[in-house]
Amino acid sequence: MSFDVGAFLLETVPFAKTLGIVYDKVDASVAVCRVPDRPEFRNHVAGPHAGVLFTLAESASGAVTLAAFGDQLSRATPLPTTSTIRFRKVAKGEVTAEARLLADPAEVVAQLDGGQRPEFDVAVEVRNAEGVVVTELTVTWTLRPNR
Template sequence: MEQTFSNAFSRIVAKFNKVPAPLRRWARSKAFGNYVKFAGTAGIDFEEVSTAQVVCHIRNVSKNQNHIKGVHAAAMALLAETATGFAVGMNLPDDKLPLLKSMKVEYKKRAQGDMKAVAALTAEQIDAVRSLEKGDVTVPVTVTDSAGNEPIICEMVWAWIPKKRG
């Protein structure tokens, strides 16, 4: 019988699952935004956070906009990086440190409105993240705009290493 996986991120998510439903998403987003300051500054909203999938949003508001009033290219990359990083983080043992190894973002078309990123690991990737002392994984992520278009195509490679002791 398989034991339920637990790490710092999953314990935070479990705590917020006890918050009343209308406040849960806001409270979780606020907590994760305090943990990852840049995501908090941009107002990344965490719709879903589980070991299976992470769904994040960023609003097309002035602080996140470019010169043509769309979500800034760097903000779109931040959204993809955040979703993929939390997907790895939800599955990484507490004695490991996640590190973004590489980020490739191709801008295909102008984005319309707010943005959404969905990142998920395969069962094989989850097993590797949880069991290998160190390694890396390419995390699939889909970023869409409010019109349902995919204005950017991303490839995020995350590595993990043991945390230094002492």
């Protein structure tokens, strides 16, 4: 896309701005973003609350989706349909999410061209400051044709 996806998401998704999500890299195949460690976002074990981890990961998945399919917004709306999250380790400190599009964008657009409502997965790994994967998320997205 020809615009700053991270800035667009911070403008249009107030909760991402509230969490202070920083979009470090966004393109049509990968998005990397992070959330700073803030005491008010911690849980009972002094790490980022599960809601923070989920929102960070889902935001990264949305960024890569928007980068890959933003040119389709005039005819379809990207929406998450399902997600699966796995908490592998207790997170501490700043966390970074890396989302990878698992579909071929041309195939997804071809399905949309064919009158279908395509679905595709985005895999996300959330890492702590040491680079250890603490959370994994898979988000299934769809491009819902605009009516």
